[in-house]
Amino acid sequence: MFKRSFYYLWGSQTLSNTVDVLYLVALTTFILDRTGSVVFATLVPFLRVTSQLFSGLIAPLMVDRYRLPFLLTVSQCGQFILFVLLAGYLSPWVGGEQILPVYTIIICISFLDGWTTPARNALVPRLVADQALMKANGIVATTDQIVQFAGWAISGVLVAAFGSFPVLVVVAVGYGLAMAVTLLIEDPTEPKRRSVWDVRTGRDQVDRTKGIGELDEGAGEAEIKLPSRWDxxxxxxxxxxxxxxxxxxxxxxxxxxxxxxxxxxxxxxxxxxxxxxxxxxxxxxxxxxxxxxxxxxxxxxxxxxxxxxxxxxxxxxxxxxxxxxxxxxxxxxxxxxxxxxxxxxxxxxxxxxxxxxxxxxxxxxxxxxxxxxxxxxxxxxxxxxxxxxxxxxxxxxxxxxxxxxxxxxxxxxxxxxxxxxxxxxxxxxxxxxxxxxxx
Structure with missing residues (x-):
């Protein structure tokens, strides 16, 4: 009832959600320590939600052209790179004190993360039998709540004990591992990948082929009846x-x-x-x-x-x-x-x-x-x-x-x-x- 790729999806998302909680606590603590302002600290969740909102608006263009596992991989790869940069900025060697670069990286991370939930929720019914769909959603929801339940308590202890920089290093490593697991996910509704660079959806490949054929036949301007970006x-x-x-x-x-x-x-x-x-x-x-x-x-x-x-x-x-x-x-x-x-x-x-x-x-x-x-x-x-x-x-x-x-x-x-x-x-x-x- 559950394909192997479901377990890869479940594992990678659980890991990324866990480190997500760690980074929110670490950055909120860092900003509160630097500014002493609750307003500046609450900008962290506000910027996160706002950035995810704009990401959701353009997400249809991405899911129409690229396979869902690839979008998850890109999201986690981008977040991994950004967390490495953030950890480096806040490291004892650089000692970054300005909060504007931190806010900028939060916006970029959240923008990438805005593709994750729609892609995950759309992938689940592709990776399980219909009669097991509610059970799969229950498993994912339970894991999400466990991460929230334990994550906030554990992250607070870790940040208090070790500081923001070591926790952000753990976050970067966690996203790197989640990205590696995501590479193993295969979408059964798409043609089998010919290589790691085969990232276009079958629908997009058909549309592109159709357009090329019409251009070959046409004299003058060819009519390519492909959906517009607005559509x-x-x-x-x-x-x-x-x-x-x-x-x-x-x-x-x-x-x-x-x-x-x-x-x-x-x-x-x-x-x-x-x-x-x-x-x-x-x-x-x-x-x-x-x-x-x-x-x-x-x-x-x-x-x-x-x-x-x-x-x-x-x-x-x-x-x-x-x-x-x-x-x-x-x-x-x-x-x-x-x-x-x-x-x-x-x-x-x-x-x-x-x-x-x-x-x-x-x-x-x-x-x-x-x-x-x-x-x-x-x-x-x-x-x-x-x-x-x-x-x-x-x-x-x-x-x-x-x-x-x-x-x-x-x-x-x-x-x-x-x-x-x-x-x-x-x-x-x-x-x-x-x-x-x-x-």
Missing amino acids: TLKEGWVALWKSPRLRSLTLMDMTDMLGGSVWVGAFMLVFVNEILLKDEQWWGYINASYFAGAVIGGLLVVALVERLEKRIFAVMLLGMLGYAVLTVWFALNDFAPLALLIVLLTGPFTELAAVSRRTLIQRSASPELLPKVFSAQSTLLNTVFGLSLLFMSGMAEWFGIVNMYLFAAAISVIAAGVGWLNRRAFVVAEQGSNEGVAE
């Missing part, structure tokens, strides 16, 4: 709008993302201080409980996948509604130990909803179109997340932190309502069928 860029967006199922899933994802930002550390810290009347230590406990719950949720999805597959649409709605109920409970509770339990319980419901949605998206477009769909969706979600941070900050400031969480719960109910109103689009999926975007 390529908008293809994924058009699919999101025209396919009822993709449109519904994207609206649900966007609505859910609008409320999902309330679990960002700053909001949780305010809740812990003002409502639970606890210090930063309890903030750490709640963060750990949140990630632990997500890991448990991913493991449950993997363990119960055969039962969940039969009712994937219902499972998705259950996950969203369960999450909404627990968010309300969390907002109205002021007993710290109970808050830990509530946050732990949100994990399984969150993972049920997220894995189900990802699986349904992967089954709702052709293999050729799927990378562009994920690129368009990634751009939308990054934009919504950024706007959500600003919107929820205003909510917390004007109406209080409790009302902000209650509002987030209401948004999740609305997201589930969007799915229910469009349930006819999911009938085929409920029967385990694979629908392409034919519109």
Whole structure:
């Protein structure tokens, strides 16, 4: 059910995600030490998300011309080189003190990283049998959460013990290893590579050959009916709008993302201080409980996948509604130990909803179109997340932190309502069928 290349993909992405957490902590710590400013430190995630947003906009041009494993390799190779440069700049021998070069490298790294998630999510259904797709997504999601859960704690200890420079050296080595593993991935939907330099997609090779043939035959100006760059860029967006199922899933994802930002550390810290009347230590406990719950949720999805597959649409709605109920409970509770339990319980419901949605998206477009769909969706979600941070900050400031969480719960109910109103689009999926975007 799982091709060997899936394990290579899973391993390389787990390794790169792990060192990704290390570099974020190392650079945030470095900038905070140099400037003493929280604003300058928070520019790290802001620049990262903004750069990934612009990367997602041009990603369709890349996935139309180059094989997905090659794009992953280029991304990791570029990040490896940039981290070597960054580590050299911050090394004791150079002793770089200016933060502008650091911000510039962060922008470049994040731009390359913007291709990674769409390419990975589009590759997974190509590397596993359809009946194993939800299980594969559960495995990937669980690993992602474990990396987040353990990575932040371990990276903080490493940076405190050794400093930013040694950690960045480890990051560079990690990206080098991830790049080497990615070279082993073979995309079964593409013709077998004739050499390591055979990086064009089969579709692009056909288009180029067709164009050359028309030029040979033509007298004067030849009509080469190849898709324009604009057509390529908008293809994924058009699919999101025209396919009822993709449109519904994207609206649900966007609505859910609008409320999902309330679990960002700053909001949780305010809740812990003002409502639970606890210090930063309890903030750490709640963060750990949140990630632990997500890991448990991913493991449950993997363990119960055969039962969940039969009712994937219902499972998705259950996950969203369960999450909404627990968010309300969390907002109205002021007993710290109970808050830990509530946050732990949100994990399984969150993972049920997220894995189900990802699986349904992967089954709702052709293999050729799927990378562009994920690129368009990634751009939308990054934009919504950024706007959500600003919107929820205003909510917390004007109406209080409790009302902000209650509002987030209401948004999740609305997201589930969007799915229910469009349930006819999911009938085929409920029967385990694979629908392409034919519109």
